[in-house]
């Protein structure tokens with residue numbers, strides 16, 4: 001392969017600004033990879049939304065590295081570094097266009113990313129690999145057996161990453177499903193009158209924002225982390241507003257269902273769905289959490305079923321919902337299976353300790 005140049009790309013202020021052509025090339029490369037992987041456009045991100053999503057914020061520094069061969073961008077590394085918690089870590093995602101693969105571009109991009117991470121005093125790098133469903137795991141072989149030895153896994157392993165957690169990617173097809181209607185009634189009577197549901201779309205009501213921030217913070221460590229060396233995230237009302245602003249800038253609709261314990265007034269749990277306006281057929285499940293002291297009351301099912309009903313009313317064009325759950329998260333998986341979610345793939349979460357010096 002010809003000479004490979006690696007460079008840091010600045011995120012342009014708009015798609016018309018200087019440097020925007022390079023950013024457009026990166027956005028196209030990432031979209032092409034999603035299309036290649038899934039075989040559909042469910043994960044297509046309009047360049048405008050990618051631009052809004054790649055900006056740094058007070059809680060995350062976002063950096064882009066591009067690999068150029070003969071003037072064309074043939075690969076990209078995206079890096080995210082948390083700025084208010086987990087200051088020891090950063091995440092990296094490397095994508096190389098098909099024609100340029102297996103000639104060292106990925107390795108060069110990764111080396112530059114590792115260099116940036118070390119320069120920012122990060123000692124832990126995290127990465128994710130995606131894999132389509134490839135039959136059932138060998139019984140008793142553990143979650144790792146769901147991850148095939150494909151290019152992504154081989155690449156991560158060759159760079160020294162260790163697989164720490166396996167997520168099941170599941171999809172709910174809303175067309176052949178009553179989307180929570182029946183289960184909502186059952187869960188509501190099991191939970192009883194001691195709990196009440198609350199809903200919002202877009203912005204959390206001011207009087208709930210601090211309580212909601214506490215739920216978001218708890219979510220960061222209550223979902224299984226496997227062997228990932230991550231600490232609880234730091235959330236406050238300002239961070240909730242930052243996340244809401246980012247969703248708005250990305251033209252995404254966010255639907256939240258929360259449940260309140262009537263006697264104490266405490267928020268006991270929440271669940272979040274996200275829909276990008278450019279493709280309202282596709283919905284992404286974000287957090288779902290019930291606080292430890294309120295578990296065992298069917299609140300997880302109540303929240304998820306209620307938010308699916310809210311989704312149907314708010315966005316009638318919605319057709320399918322994607323969700324990611326740790327393969328060891330039996331409670332969440334069983335709720336999702338009852339709602340009609342079916343596995344479509346797996347995603348591996350990997351980490352690498354950078355050696356000092």
Ligand SMILES: CC(C)(COP(=O)(O)OP(=O)(O)OC[C@H]1O[C@@H](n2cnc3c(N)ncnc32)[C@H](O)[C@@H]1OP(=O)(O)O)[C@@H](O)C(=O)NCCC(=O)NCCS
Pocket residue numbers: 033093094095096097100101102103104105106107108127128129130150151152154155156158
């Ligand atoms: C994974 C990916 C980034 C690799 O990029 P690349 O430029 O082809 O990687 P390199 O040429 O630097 O390969 C480095 C090593 O990874 C491993 N590897 C990469 N592709 C492989 C494949 N198809 N089969 C087996 N091993 C592979 C090999 O050990 C390789 O070293 P070698 O060629 O000396 O044997 C690329 O295939 C890609 O963009 N895939 C889609 C996105 C993705 O899965 N990203 C990974 C996120 S961690």
